[in-house]
Amino acid sequence: MRAYDNKIIFAGPVGAGKTTAIAAISDIAPVTTDARASDMTLNRKDTTTVALDYGVLMLDEATKVHLYGTPGQERFDFMWDILSHGGIGLILLLDNTRANPVKDLQFFLNAFRDMLKVAPLVIGVTKTDVRATPSIETYAALLEKFDMRPPIFEIDARSREDVKKLVLALLFSIDPGLES
Amino acid sequence: MREQMLKSILSDLNGASADIEASAIISSDGLTMAALLPQDVDEDRVGAMAAAMLSLGERTAKELARGELEQVMVKGDNGYILMSYAGKDAVLTVIARREAKLGLIFLDAKRAARNIAEIL
Numbered sequence: 001m002r003a004y005d006n007k008i009i010f011a012g013p014v015g016a017g018k019t020t021a022i023a024a025i026s027d028i029a030p031v032t033t034d035a036r037a038s039d040m041t042l043n044r045k046d047t048t049t050v051a052l053d054y055g056v057l058m059l060d061e062a063t064k065v066h067l068y069g070t071p072g073q074e075r076f077d078f079m080w081d082i083l084s085h086g087g088i089g090l091i092l093l094l095d096n097t098r099a100n101p102v103k104d105l106q107f108f109l110n111a112f113r114d115m116l117k118v119a120p121l122v123i124g125v126t127k128t129d130v131r132a133t134p135s136i137e138t139y140a141a142l143l144e145k146f147d148m149r150p151p152i153f154e155i156d157a158r159s160r161e162d163v164k165k166l167v168l169a170l171l172f173s174i175d176p177g178l179e180s
Numbered sequence: 181m182r183e184q185m186l187k188s189i190l191s192d193l194n195g196a197s198a199d200i201e202a203s204a205i206i207s208s209d210g211l212t213m214a215a216l217l218p219q220d221v222d223e224d225r226v227g228a229m230a231a232a233m234l235s236l237g238e239r240t241a242k243e244l245a246r247g248e249l250e251q252v253m254v255k256g257d258n259g260y261i262l263m264s265y266a267g268k269d270a271v272l273t274v275i276a277r278r279e280a281k282l283g284l285i286f287l288d289a290k291r292a293a294r295n296i297a298e299i300l
């Protein structure tokens with residue numbers, strides 16, 4: 001694999017942990033674009049990503065994975081298009097404590113449908129310690145309806161090991177021969 | 181009340197020069213606080229774009245050791261878009277004609293940004 005080929009996109013609703021996940025696995029100081037929140041986001045956290053997050057994960061000396069995080073709010077959907085250009089895979093983070101995470105899943109599948117036609121998907125469900133449902137089976141059942149069977153994990157976005165598991169699962173679905 | 185005051189700053193600004201076509205004040209996370217924009221423009225999207233551009237500009241200025249960001253300017257075939265901070269948590273966006281005298285626009289925008297920062 002050549003370095004510039006490995007661009008991975010992190011998407012998902014506000015507060016799912018995209019910025020946190022990239023900070024957790026990046027081998028460089030991540031580039032963040034946080035602004036003080038003034039919308040509904042305030043119920044969940046003080047700041048929110050307004051352009052992108054960027055980090056780099058070195059899998060080994062030759063394999064560099066560029067990590068791009070997107071803003072969660074729909075008004076930033078133009079950034080979703082810009083950032084997903086050239087991406088080889090999508091990591092979708094879902095937050096189990098949001099009002100309707102299954103609807104979130106449906107929404108983001110639709111928003112990133114062009115990318116998902118050509119690139120694989122991996123799903124990470126966060127905050128399952130706070131709320132255990134929907135279960136992974138519930139998400140899988142919805143995805144099955146769209147004829148999709150992506151890997152789904154319960155993760156802690158602050159854990160380097162957990163987030164790395166998502167990235168490796170994604171790379172593995174692109175190239176099953178990849179040794180992890 | 182606050183929106184009215186912000187709007188009156190914007191209408192003063194738009195009136196200050198015939199070259200200023202539209203303007204808006206946006207929170208730094210991309211929500212419109214007050215706007216005098218053409219009707220066919222989606223305020224939410226413009227707001228989000230201004231917030232993203234300014235935030236990226238800020239990071240780029242820091243990365244390349246240019247200090248604190250003052251403004252981001254976009255030039256197209258049909259004119260200019262100027263974005264500058266009005267205080268820490270708001271962005272002033274000014275849309276100007278192609279023929280605009282930039283120096284004057286900068287000056288007007290700076291004055292308006294200062295007035296906005298005082299209100300917020």
